[in-house]
Amino acid sequence: MLRRRTTYVDFFPLFQHLLHHPSSSLSPRYSSSTPKRRELLSSMRDLKTVDAAVDFFNKMAAINPFPNIKEFTVLINLVVKMKHYTTAISLVKRMHSLGIEADSFTFTIVINCLCRLSRTDLGFCVLGLMFKMGLEPDIVTLTTIVNGLCAEGNVEQALGLAMRMDEMGYRCNSYTHGAIINGLCKVGNTSAAIGYFKKVEGRGFKFDVPVYTAIMDSLCKDGLVNEALGLWSEMTGKGIQPDVVTYNCLTRGLFHCSRGKDAVILLDQMLKKGIMPDVHTFSAIVDNYCKEGMIARAERLMGFMARVGVEPNVFTYNSLINAHCLQDQMQDAMKVYDSMIYKGCLPSTVTYNTLIHGWCKIKKMDKAMSLLGEMVNKGLTPDICTWNALVGGFCKAGMPLAAKELISTMQKHGQLPDRITYAIILDGLFKCHFYPEAVSLYRELEKMNLDRHITIYSIMLDGLCSYGRLKDAREFFSGLQAKGLKIDVFTYTIMVQGLCREGLLDDAEQLLMDMEEKGCPPNDCTYNLFVQGLLRRGDISRSEKYLQLMKGKGFSADATTTELLINFFSGNKADNTF
Structure with missing residues (x-):
């Protein structure tokens, strides 16, 4: 059973009380002349803040x-539009x-507020109360709950409710169906969204721009x-004109698929139709410039944004940072970070993670820790990406023990x-030559069952090989195979390199053949490392053979x-062997 959050529990005794006591004692009031009353109520539309709305109440x-x-409902609806849902309730x-x-x-307003607060379960409670009080919900009330379920990812439940609505004589409208389509898109089930769209459209329903845009956006996210x-062509062919949101989702999709020229053509069409770009349009273009390494262009565009308001x-x-x-x-x-704060734009966790990772990359750990x-x-909570960036930074800076100590700080912050x-x-411990500490950590991971991943095994294998513990490395590698793990090309390549380093070229060659037999063919890195081992040992004939083999597979010699x-x-x- 779902637990009610304490923030909202207080509201439900009210509705239960309302069921059994339709009226309450009135508070003392002052008399007001009709002109003053009209003047007061007409000023309601000028309210701009929630505090002003509460004072007006x-x-x-x-x-x-x-x-x-x-x-009263008009006033409460104003508070809802300000997105102060608990205040409205x-x-x-x-x-x-x-x-x-x-x-x-x-x-219906109360149900909408609860759905906006991701408490659609409590919205159902209010709906039940309405039925008990003899109040008939309309299609708007029920569509509000359908939309709330979809927003919370409970699309199957929303579909069930829509079917029940039909059985009860409530004819679902385009908004109800649009909410379900949007919900299916948000959970990544684009094919189901399109199927539902076609089925409902076949019944004569006509959808508006937001529904088409939701499906287009989902398709773009799927590549x-x-x-x-x-x-888009189908929509415009029906005389439905796209809006700036439609253009934005298609522009992002085209940029993401490296079709910048097509995106520019689309933006040109948008401007010719008199649709002005918004912050999302500009952000997509700035992001594309940044990904292409054209920072100066991105900065010029941001300057243009300021000039056009x-x-x-x-x-x-974040893109520019x-x-x-x-x-x-x-x-x-x-x-850029200082500029965004100066202009009143609050940095997000992504902003800080990006900057922290940047400072860690150049080993400026004091700067990273300061951020x-x-x-x-x-008031922002560091996430796992924040901590992993810092851990990686300390390791890169040659301080893996400090990185290990950071774990306790993570846990104090609830991560x-x-x-x-x-x-x-x-x-980091292996690369900074803390071999005993690395082995000790691996033993800890074994006890916590956190070692059971090919990445951990590959690091351990590489560490053993790097420290000349080839016998231990071979036993460790055989153990992986005995555990039935699917060994990837990266792990095989580590073992090939370890064998070459010790001059065991025949064993390394056998491992290459084993890779082919087990359906994990060597890649260009594997072949290059093996050829390097052959050349270092003066095995010219075999190096020639494998260079030719590489050429046939489309691989080339690295630096x-x-x-x-x-x-x-x-x-x-004088030797013309090659």
Whole structure:
């Protein structure tokens, strides 16, 4: 059974009380002349803040006689539009305490608020209460619950409710069906959304732009941009004009599929139709420039945004910050960060994670830790990506023991380390020559059953090989096969390199053949490492054989192999073996 959150439990005794006590004692009120009353109520539309709305409610409660239920409902609806859902529910409670009976529309507002607060389960409670009170919900009330279920990912339940609505004589409208289609898209079931769309459309329902846009957006996220453009053509062919949201989702999809030229053509069409780009349009273009490494263009576009009155949002800033961090331009990244704060745009967890990772990448751990403190002070909770970036930074900076100590700090902040965290530390301990500590950590992971992943095994195998413990490495590798694990090409390549390093070229060659037999063929890295081993040991004939084999598979010699070949040629100028 679902537990009710304490924030909302207080509202339900109200509705139960409403069922059994339709009216309550009235609070003392002052008399008000009709002109003043009209003047007060007409000023309702000028309210801009929730505090002003609550004050206005108090003034309405002091009028004698009370405004009617419709006038109170208009005010409460204003609070809902401000997205202060708990306040809206509390005003309904106060309205009831004044003896004003709620109607179906008021209950629908309460259900909408609960659904917006992801408490559709409580919305059902209110719906049940409506039936007990003899109030008939309309299609809007029921569609609100359908939409709430879809927003929470309970699309199957929403479909069940829609079927029940039909059985009860409520004819689902395009909004009900649109909510279900949108819900299916949000849970990634695009094919089901399209199927439902076609089925309902076949019954004569006509959908509007948001429904088409939801499906197009879902198709784009699945990488099916051509299908999205096909739906676009179908929509416009029916005379349904796209809006800026439609253009934005298609533009993002085209950029994501590296079809920048097509995205530019689409944006040009958008402008010719008089549809002005919004912050999401500009953000998609800025992000594309950043991913293409054209930071200067991205910055110029952000300057243009300011000139046309479109303020960049956190996603726009994050794209630019990430671009600078990728190029190790941390001072420039921090300038963008300072700019966004100056302009009142609050950084997100992604903002801090990007900056922390950037500083860690260049081993500036004091800067990274300072940002962690700033992040926490601003009320943001570091996630596993934050901590893993810091752990990796300490390892990169040659301080794997400090990285290991960071685990206790993570746990104090309520974040448990995952397998990736331990993998980073284990790799850092080996690479910084803390062999006993690395083996000790691996034993701890075995006890916690966190070792059972090919990544952990590969790091351990590489560590054993790097420290010349080839006998232990071979036993360890055989143990992996005995456990029935699917060994990937990366793990095989580590073993090939270890064998080559010790001059066991025949064994390494046998392992290459085993890889082929077991359906895990060597890749270019595996072959290059083996050829390098052959060249270092002067095994020219076999190196020639494998270089030809590589060529036949479409692989080429890497920088190290090429250097060894050049050294061979320069030392054997008369030899025309190759």
